[in-house]
Amino acid sequence: MDSNIKRELMIENFENPFHKESKNGKEFIKANTYNASCIDNIDLYVRIKDGKIYDAYFDGEACAITISATSLMVKKIxxxxxxxxxxxITEYYHMVNFENYDKTKLGNLLIYEDIAKQPSRKKCALLPVQALEKSLEICEEGGKNDK
Amino acid sequence: MNREDFLMCKDALIYLDNGATTFKPKQVINKVVDYYTKYTANCHRGDYDISQKVDFEYESTREVVRKFINADSREEIIFTSGTTESLNMIIFSFMRHYLKKGDEVLITKAEHASNVLPWFELEKEMGIVVKFIPLTRDYKVTLDNVKAVTTNKTKVISLAYITNVIGDVRPIKEISEFAHQNNILLCVDGAQSVPHMKTDVLRDDIDFLAFSAHKMLGPTGVGILYAKKKFLEVMPPFKYGGGMNIKFESTKELEYKEVPLRFEAGTQNIAGVLGLKAAIEYIESIGIEKIREHEIKLREYLIKRLKEVSNVTVYNEASESGIVIFNLDKIFAEDTANYLNHYHICVRAGNHCTKMIKDDLGVKNTCRISLYLYNTFEEIDKLIDVLKNSKNIYDIIL
Structure with missing residues (x-):
């Protein structure tokens, strides 16, 4: 993908993020992730119903890469x-780690395909999927899964 | 000034994160290397020549520190691992025994985590009450604000002399006079002040002072706890083990060494302490007043030039130290720091271990510039040029 297109999509999602709003209702699973070495800190709110991600939001303070990646992920999931x-999640990790992956599963998140070339930014791009992983774990541990 | 003494002062690198740690001059590095290559031995333990040499170097550092902060006696100087350990020793060894349930301790929301979290823990453990001195509109501490929250239960005031985010210089002497008139102890976090301005614990009548070697051109892993001897005499040791005891028997009879060795259990960071000595001697060879004067001139120039950049907000214009915090409009602090890094300019982004100041500052994260003697006006010019071109920030960092 052209680097200008990638950049525009990141900026657009950083400046006008999708579903960036705290959701404190009981129906949402909240998962926080942060980078120990920097200041990115996001909360992901996922509502799971009938075995599906029924709705998702996020909030927090973070850099352009984390915010844009979370915005795109929320739209996607x-x-x-x-x-x-x-x-x-598996395919996203494969992509970020330069391993073989299925491009059809990632949609616009493909714009982070080269992110690990800047090692310090890789962790920024991984925060949203780590939050999603946590949310699924909470759900599996008997958390909320509205029937 | 003196850039030739610092191997890290390479042309391409602009280091503006001296509040985090500082570069080391070759005099400090040589001192550490000499210890490791010419007279490695433990201290206070050997009867051979090189051990005697280590004892002399180690103990004479205590005297160098004493003189540097104008303490009464070298016995009031304890070597620790850093400001954090010094403050923890004061709070968990001395204060834990001195304070009683319901006693009040005054701090501010601008304090570093090391001067907050131990107090919070002690509050949970023994029911002391930690209260916040309100800050002025410029995020400063005034004596009036201290008085406003002091009650007859106030027993300790614990403040940074210079804060690590706002960089304001607190009126410690005035606060000290007020505190002592009211039977209140004064504990000072000197991590950001001792390296940058003349410290005089007698003039300011400071009861406890904590600071670190690595923020004043010395090695990492060494700090200093200064306390008036009368307090050290009654303070229980923070750590127990070798080097701090005179005897211990199977009958459980035991005896500990006198102050200050009682507080230095285990093998100390000898190389670090010796490096600290070289660091203080280096600072004194230039003159701490001259260093401060240089930093203030740099700061004034930096503030003046930052005003030329239309999208910069400076949050602490009224402070009087080499610390300046700012943000670029609508840009996250970490992105700004990443952008500056692209031009080899090192600044700190974040909350700088001072997570409560956001309540007053209205912003969680900032970029911090912190200056020291080897920074130059040319470096500031380069920084300003890069900031002025920041319209293309995302082309650079994304």
Whole structure:
């Protein structure tokens, strides 16, 4: 993908992030992730219903890469089954780690395909999926899964 | 000034994070290397020549520190691992025994974590009450504000002399006079002040002072705890072990050494302490007043030039130290720091271990510039040029 297009998409999602709002209702699973070495800190709010991600939001303070990646991820995961979400997480990790991955699973998040070339920014791009992983764990541990 | 003494002062690198740690001059590095290559031995333990040499170097550092902060006696100087350990020793050894449930301790929301969290823990443990001195609109501490929250239960005031985010110089002498008139102890976090301005614990009548070697051109892993001898005499040791005892028997009979060795259990960071000596001697060879004067001139120039950059907000214009915090409009502090890093300019982004100041400052994260003697006006010019070109920040960092 052209680097200008990638950059524009990141800036657009940083300046006008999708579903950036705290959701403190009981129906949402809240998962926080932060970077120990810097100041990115986000909360992901996921509502799981009938085995699917019914809705998702996020909030927090973070750099352009973390905010844009979280915004794009939130858009992407709404409507996914839990298995699809797990597959998405796996493919995203593969992409960021320069391993073989299925491009069809990642949509616009492909714009972070080269992020690990800047090692200090890799952790910024991983925060949203780490939050999603945590949310799924909470759900599996008997958390909220509205029937 | 003196850039030739610092191997890290390479042309391409502009280091503006001296509040975090400082470069070391070759005099300090040589002192550490000499210890490791010419007279490595433990101290206070050997009867051979090189051990005697180590004892002399180690103990004479105590005298060098005493003179540097104008303490009464070298016995009032304890070597620790850093400001954090010094403050923890004061709070968990001395204060834990001195304070009683309901006693009040005054701090501010601008204090570093090391002068907050031990107090919070002691509050949980023994029911002391930690209260905040309100800050002025410029985030400063005034004597009136101290008086406003002092009650007959106030037993300790614990403040940084210079704060690590706002960089304001607190009126410690005035506060000290007031505190002592009211039977209140004064504990001072000197991490950001001792390296940058003349410290005089007698003039300011400071009861406890904590600071670090690595923020004043010395090695990492060494700090100093100064306390008036009368307090050290009654303070229980923070650590127990070798080097701090005179005897211990199977009958459980034991005896500890006198102050200050009682507080230095285990093998100390000898190389670090010796490096600290070289650091203080180096600072004194230039003159701490001259260093401060240079920093203030740099600061004034920096503030003046930052005003030329339309999208910069400076949050602590009224402070009187080499610390300046700012943000670029609508840009996250970490992104600004990453952008500056692209031009080999090192600044700190974040909350700088001072997580409560956001309540007053209205912003959680900032970029911090902290200056020292080897910074130059040319470096500031370069920084300003880069900031002026920051319209293309995302082309650089994304």
């Amino acid at each position: 709404i409507g996914m089954t839990l298995q699809e979400a797990r597959n998405f």
